[in-house]
Amino acid sequence: MTRVAGPLHLTAQETARFTPPAGVAPRSPLTRDCTACGACCAAPDIHALGKPLGVPCVNLGPDQGCGHLCAVYDTRPGVCRAYQPDWVCGEVAPLPTLEARVRRFLTIYGLQDEAGL
Ligand code: SF4
Numbered sequence: 001m002t003r004v005a006g007p008l009h010l011t012a013q014e015t016a017r018f019t020p021p022a023g024v025a026p027r028s029p030l031t032r033d034c035t036a037c038g039a040c041c042a043a044p045d046i047h048a049l050g051k052p053l054g055v056p057c058v059n060l061g062p063d064q065g066c067g068h069l070c071a072v073y074d075t076r077p078g079v080c081r082a083y084q085p086d087w088v089c090g091e092v093a094p095l096p097t098l099e100a101r102v103r104r105f106l107t108i109y110g111l112q113d114e115a116g117l
């Protein structure tokens, strides 16, 4: 596997995944690590879990001060295990509330109207 030189030693594929699309100005340097902010467990619809758009997963715990943690992390479904952080995390994770993170997440994907925001 070829790695790109730099402090994070990202592969070219990882670098592409953490790079915002053209026309999107990144607001945060956070682009790689999952900080358990909870946005991806609340914003998207997850059919495998029967979770509607914009509604927090029933397994998403309360705010821990630094984010929201999954209550069933060790046995979480495959769809959750397969989820990979990307540049959107850098956009949502620094925001102060889960509501703000969900709103930003859905806006990025153009789903704010569908979610009734
Ligand atoms: S949106 Fe990104 S940073 Fe937030 S919990 Fe999900 S993977 Fe982690």
Ligand code: SF4
Pocket: 040, 041, 042, 046, 057, 058, 059, 060, 061, 069, 070, 071, 072, 073, 076, 077, 080
């Ligand atoms: S099961 Fe856990 S990881 Fe999966 S969406 Fe729910 S809270 Fe998130």
